[in-house]
Amino acid sequence: MILWLAQGFGVGRIPFAPGTFGSLVGLLWFLVLLASGNLWVFIAGTVAGIACSVWLCGAGEKILGQTDPGSIVMDEIAAIPLCLTGWIGTFIHQHSRMPHLDYFEHQSGLLLLSAVFVLFRIFDIAKPWPVKQSQVLPGGWGVTIDDCLAAVYVNMVLLVAMAVRPGLWVGP
Numbered sequence: 001m002i003l004w005l006a007q008g009f010g011v012g013r014i015p016f017a018p019g020t021f022g023s024l025v026g027l028l029w030f031l032v033l034l035a036s037g038n039l040w041v042f043i044a045g046t047v048a049g050i051a052c053s054v055w056l057c058g059a060g061e062k063i064l065g066q067t068d069p070g071s072i073v074m075d076e077i078a079a080i081p082l083c084l085t086g087w088i089g090t091f092i093h094q095h096s097r098m099p100h101l102d103y104f105e106h107q108s109g110l111l112l113l114s115a116v117f118v119l120f121r122i123f124d125i126a127k128p129w130p131v132k133q134s135q136v137l138p139g140g141w142g143v144t145i146d147d148c149l150a151a152v153y154v155n156m157v158l159l160v161a162m163a164v165r166p167g168l169w170v171g172p
Helices: 002-006 018-035 039-064 074-083 085-095 101-105 107-126 139-164
Strands: none
Touching: 002 039, 018 039, 018 074, 018 101, 018 107, 039 074, 039 085, 039 139, 074 085, 074 107, 074 139, 085 139, 101 107, 107 139
16 A cells, blocks of 8 residues: 555556656646645645655655655655645735636646646756755655755746746736
8 A cells, every 4th residue: 555655546657757647646636735725725735745755755665675766656746736836825925815726727727737747847857956966865855855856946937937927827
């Protein structure tokens, strides 16, 4: 059960691009958290996801006897909501409320999710400083923190994009 969870409910066992498929599951996790409509639930779910990832990824490494095996994708799943925290904060600042799920039925919402997905995969694969360096942390910390740092890069790019084209990203 622990390995199945660490492998993103089995998604990590897909023989090609398991991190990409884990990131897709992460988008679903983000939408589940957003569906609550409550900022505190979103924050708590994001923090709990990261904490669970640290534990599950560490346990998965021990079970498989490998360091950061490709099939362990809980780190990608947990990091995706973190990728969108800057956007959530901007939306709340502009509208005084959490965004609704129906935002993602519109072109700008789909563009946002697509941009986050692509940017996250780029930063997770390229591992710019200090993403790669963080992988030396022990156990599940090294597996998870690099994805959290990649999420910081995604937020930086999104915040710049929102400053340049604000109406595109934080619609109605």
